[in-house]
Amino acid sequence: MMHEIQKRLLHLIAQGQNLGQLTLREIGKRIGEKDKPQKIKHHLNQLEKKGLIKINKSKELIEKATGGASEGLLMKGNLLAIPILGAANAGPALRFADENIEGYLRISSTLLGRKSAKNIFALMVDGPSMNRAEVGGKKIEDGDFVIIDSPYKSPKDGDIVLSIIDNMANIKRFHHDRENNQIGLISESSQNFPPIYLHETDNYIVNGRVFFVVKKLKKR
Structure with a gap:
């Protein structure tokens, strides 16, 4: 091992x-x-x-x-080991973006739809502001894991992205309002969370796109 x-x-x-x-x-x-x-x-x-x-x-x-x-850590059978880089807010952008690996999420490559863990990582969702947003038919709820495609740095309108603003990590839906030269990071929630408005030249980073949600296990 x-x-x-x-x-x-x-x-x-x-x-x-x-x-x-x-x-x-x-x-x-x-x-x-x-x-x-x-x-x-x-x-x-x-x-x-x-x-x-x-x-x-x-x-x-x-x-x-x-x-x-290093092409992707393949565990026994078809299990991938995806690095967990902490948590990101699906709420107000209050959580600090930390790049230290906190552990590994072991998940079936068949379930994920990928044969390699190259260029992807996992974050735990912290907050309810995206609990009405869906990726692959799964809602993004507090305590779930989202899997991030890290090379994806140029999002399209409607993508759900991981953004870094002032070293704070948050998950939001991306909207580029070209007519008004502004970026909107939009919540989709059962609660009322106002959008985050950014200018195109502001210091923010799109650090990847959410392409998969691992739901928190529910106990009977």
């Missing part, structure tokens, strides 16, 4: 991050292992020995090996 730290390192590399330009402490901070540089060094060396990554110190380059597990 692969060590949890190695899974996190592979995920960062699969996301296109060149860890070779970071110090061991900086790498550790990104995966929630702050101030443990020797542990990070050990697990990078283990990944290289397994043939999963290539380390080129002279070029300050750490990259995935062709065909390696």
